[in-house]
Amino acid sequence: xxxxxxxxxxxxxxxxxxxxxxxxxxxxxxxxxxxxxxxxxxxxxxxxxxxxxxxxxxxxxxxxxxxxxxxxxxxxxxx
Amino acid sequence: xxxxxxxxxxxxxxxxxxxxxxxxxxxxxxxxxxxxxxxxxxxxxxxxxxxxxxxxxxxxxxxxxxxxxxxxxxxxxxxxxxxxxxxxxxxxxxxxxxxxxxxxxxxxxxxxxxxxxxxxxxxxxxxxxxxxxxxxxxxxxxxxxxxxxxxxxxxxxxxxxxxxxxxxxxxxxxxxxxxxxxxxxxxxxxxxxxxxxxxxxxxxxxxxxxxxxxxxxxxxxxxxxxxxxxxxxxxxxxxxxxxxxxxxxxxxxxxxxxxxxxxxxxxxxxxxxxxxxxxxxxxxxxxxxxxxxxxxxxxxxxxxxxxxxxxxxxxxxxxxxxxxxxxxxxxxxxxxxxxxxxxxxxxxxxxxxxxxxxxxxxxxxxxx
Ligand code: SF4
Numbered sequence: 001x002x003x004x005x006x007x008x009x010x011x012x013x014x015x016x017x018x019x020x021x022x023x024x025x026x027x028x029x030x031x032x033x034x035x036x037x038x039x040x041x042x043x044x045x046x047x048x049x050x051x052x053x054x055x056x057x058x059x060x061x062x063x064x065x066x067x068x069x070x071x072x073x074x075x076x077x078x079x
Numbered sequence: 080x081x082x083x084x085x086x087x088x089x090x091x092x093x094x095x096x097x098x099x100x101x102x103x104x105x106x107x108x109x110x111x112x113x114x115x116x117x118x119x120x121x122x123x124x125x126x127x128x129x130x131x132x133x134x135x136x137x138x139x140x141x142x143x144x145x146x147x148x149x150x151x152x153x154x155x156x157x158x159x160x161x162x163x164x165x166x167x168x169x170x171x172x173x174x175x176x177x178x179x180x181x182x183x184x185x186x187x188x189x190x191x192x193x194x195x196x197x198x199x200x201x202x203x204x205x206x207x208x209x210x211x212x213x214x215x216x217x218x219x220x221x222x223x224x225x226x227x228x229x230x231x232x233x234x235x236x237x238x239x240x241x242x243x244x245x246x247x248x249x250x251x252x253x254x255x256x257x258x259x260x261x262x263x264x265x266x267x268x269x270x271x272x273x274x275x276x277x278x279x280x281x282x283x284x285x286x287x288x289x290x291x292x293x294x295x296x297x298x299x300x301x302x303x304x305x306x307x308x309x310x311x312x313x314x315x316x317x318x319x320x321x322x323x324x325x326x327x328x329x330x331x332x333x334x335x336x337x338x339x340x341x342x343x344x345x346x347x348x349x350x351x352x353x354x355x356x357x358x359x360x361x362x363x364x365x366x367x368x369x370x371x372x373x374x375x376x377x378x379x380x381x382x383x384x385x386x387x388x389x390x391x392x393x394x395x396x397x398x399x400x401x402x403x404x405x406x407x408x409x410x411x412x413x414x415x416x417x418x419x420x421x422x423x424x425x426x427x428x429x430x431x432x433x434x435x436x437x438x439x440x441x442x443x444x445x446x447x
Contacts, residue, residue, distance in 0.1 A: 001114060001115065001141060001142050001143055001168070001170060001217075001219070001221075001222065001429070001431060003115045003273070004276070005083070006081070006082040018228055018231055018232060018235075019232070027081075034196075034225075036228070036337070037224060037335050037341075038335070038337075046081070048276065048329050050221055050222065050225065051168070051195065051196045051197060051218075052198055052199070053224065053225040053228065055273060055276045056276045056329050056330070056331070056335060058082060058328055058329060059328050059329070060328075062327040062328040063082060065328075
């Protein structure tokens with residue numbers, strides 16, 4: 001029920017408050033999503049979507065981190 | 080798909096499992112709170128690839144499972160009233176109340192519709208001014224802001240033929256309930272990533288300090304879950320009861336302030352019954368007085384009276400499962416009297432319930 005999936009914002013339209021909308025691309029499937037909870041979103045950003053609403057912007061720097069941590073553990077021969 | 084596939088990568092999963100196995104010295108019981116995580120853990124066989132020193136138990140984080148049977152009875156009753164279009168997330172339709180589920184109400188002629196977003200229900204309301212649209216607003220903190228947005232828009236656009244049945248649950252009171260039960264055996268928690276996306280980390284920091292228990296916030300994909308388990312074990316082995324955020328690509332410390340604000344503009348905390356568990360103080364969300372015109376229970380004059388748990392009649396142990404005290408395979412009805420087609424208790428009703436996930440994916444060894 002609490003699943004939310006990442007998608008890429010390709011177009012932003014609509015007005016605040018609570019009716020700011022975006023077209024979001026989920027691997028080829030385009031949906032209209034309410035982005036009022038993330039008004040700072042820009043075209044090209046990735047966001048996390050649940051029941052038609054974007055809950056959060058995906059931080060691309062942080063997304064890399066977990067794999068970088070892997071690599072450093074690897075170098076130390078820990079894994 | 081970007082930001083999905085890499086978190087399912089088999090080499091990464093293997094490496095992480097190895098890391099967990101190297102780090103684990105003692106026996107630990109770790110509870111994932113969220114049903115979405117339970118589903119992913121069982122589906123991906125996570126427990127099978129890590130050391131059996133770690134026991135994973137499954138928390139109460141599935142709103143479909145814990146919505147009380149009495150609320151479903153009320154939903155069925157309202158759905159059957161003439162002139163009502165009843166809107167619900169799909170997962171709720173097959174969940175039995177004490178007598179019926181919404182699907183059988185539909186078979187009896189009720190206009191029950193599955194929606195993807197609460198805004199769909201609002202649209203149906205605008206398109207059908209001569210009907211009453213009732214939305215079954217279930218969810219944890221993840222979904223509550225979206226549900227609140229539907230009431231906010233109905234209010235601001237003066238849509239009068241729209242109302243909701245509020246069945247919202249808050250996670251931190253449930254964790255405290257488990258920790259204070261006196262019989263708790265859980266050593267560490269994996270907190271639900273998307274609940275924290277909205278709420279932030281503050282409540283969990285308090286829990287971890289007050290109860291001296293590590294809490295690791297994480298996501299839903301195998302790499303996320305294993306990273307969460309690894310960090311939780313590391314904190315447990317080093318005796319560091321604190322909060323760590325293993326889902327920092329999505330969760331910020333402060334959560335989503337706008338979403339939280341809207342949620343508490345529309346709702347206030349209230350006591351709530353959790354199916355299989357019972358009453359937990361301040362663990363729910365009810366519409367504020369200002370928005371009571373959107374309260375379907377008031378509009379249709381249905382009074383809900385909670386009784387002793389009717390699921391208990393079947394010797395269903397879902398309450399113990401959701402507190403981490405038992406596993407689904409320990410239930411005498413599992414897979415025999417109780418199946419997803421004929422669920423006897425809450426953890427079998429939704430695909431995110433622990434019993435249902437075990438039934439679908441787990442190879443159970445019936446000899447032990
Ligand atoms: S298998 Fe069925 S009866 Fe047993 S605990 Fe799970 S839901 Fe309850």
